[in-house]
Amino acid sequence: MSALETAVADLMRDVAAKAIMPRYQSLSAGEIIEKAEDDVVTIADRESEAMLAEGLAKILPEAAIVGEESVHADASVMDRRGADLCWIIDPLDGTNNFAKGKPPFGIIIALAEKGETHAGWLWDPLQDRICFAERGKGAFVNGERIAARETGEDMPxxxxxxxxxxxxxxxxxxxxxxxxxxxxxxxxxxxxxxxxxxxxxxxxxxxxxxxxxxxxxxxxxxxxxxxxxxxxxxxxxxxxxxxxxxxxxxxxxxxxxxxxxxxx
Incomplete structure (x- = not known):
């Protein structure tokens, strides 16, 4: 595993343990806010994004950061996506599920270079599963290289x-x-x-x-x-x-x- 891959994965695990999992199935009504119809945000989303942004800025200080909640607060943040380097953060993917106290949910982070994704992490804290890929170097689940497979059903x-x-x-x-x-x-x-x-x-x-x-x-x-x-x-x-x-x-x-x- 590369130093970058490990550093981001460790950050995601740490943030999930501190900001997300302690609130799983224990959110109060005031900790769930409706952003739009059928779209909510929780205190866990916001704390997770703040912690991830702080941690990623230490890993690659030169990279711009685009987070889902920061964009909701200021749409112009989206303009950073084409930067030389840019972190793209979903601090709590599956928020609607999380707010209802059910799986699945996770954290997603991508690193883009001039608008093209260079690396990506998908972390599921309930299954203790991290999916990682780096452009041109394959896809991995918990460090094991994988090859996509079909279901094998007669009707896909x-x-x-x-x-x-x-x-x-x-x-x-x-x-x-x-x-x-x-x-x-x-x-x-x-x-x-x-x-x-x-x-x-x-x-x-x-x-x-x-x-x-x-x-x-x-x-x-x-x-x-x-x-x-x-x-x-x-x-x-x-x-x-x-x-x-x-x-x-x-x-x-x-x-x-x-x-x-x-x-x-």
Missing amino acids: VAAISTIFMDEAQRHQVKQNIAPYFQLVDIPRCAAEQYPRLALGVNDVSVFQRTLAWDHAAGVLWLNEAGGRAARLDGSAYRPDQDGTGLLAAASPALWDKLAACIPD
């Missing part, structure tokens, strides 16, 4: 959320995708969904919202594992670019099968 398993889709998009899913895939519930946690795509639980997924803190690390990790994650038109996902729509799959062949079901 598709984890697709329609929460952020409009009615026309929901109709397209039912009409064009459902006949060829088994539709299953999503975990509402990218730190869990990306591992499901590589570890034989799900075969494909469609993401409507593609925010950098949710996807930069997972896209790199899945691609390094031999799966495929890309924009709907097949172009690479970049955390410094806005937009909607992202397809992810356990293999390039499954990505192609899913893409063929989505109208231009």
Whole structure:
């Protein structure tokens, strides 16, 4: 393990132990704040982000920092994503689950260079699982190199959320995708969904919202594992670019099968 990989992983474990796990299933009503419809933030999110930002600034002082909660407070923070070096932080992925006292949830960190993800970490404190990838060097789970695998089901398993889709998009899913895939519930946690795509639980997924803190690390990790994650038109996902729509799959062949079901 590289010094950088170890330092970030140790920071994530420490922050989870101090800011997140002590509040799991013990949040008071006043510690859960509604940011928007079906979107909440907790005191654990905010404390986690503050601690992560402080720790990451010590690891790479020259890197800009973009955190989910800092962007919520000041949208101009998003402009830092294209910096020479930039940390991208989801301090508590799966907040809705965490606020309800149920899994999954985790921490996601990506390191981008000039708008391209260079390294990514996805930490699940309940499963004691850390997924890590560095561009061009493979994907790992708890230090063991892994290769993405399909479920092997006769009808591939598709984890697709329609929460952020409009009615026309929901109709397209039912009409064009459902006949060829088994539709299953999503975990509402990218730190869990990306591992499901590589570890034989799900075969494909469609993401409507593609925010950098949710996807930069997972896209790199899945691609390094031999799966495929890309924009709907097949172009690479970049955390410094806005937009909607992202397809992810356990293999390039499954990505192609899913893409063929989505109208231009």
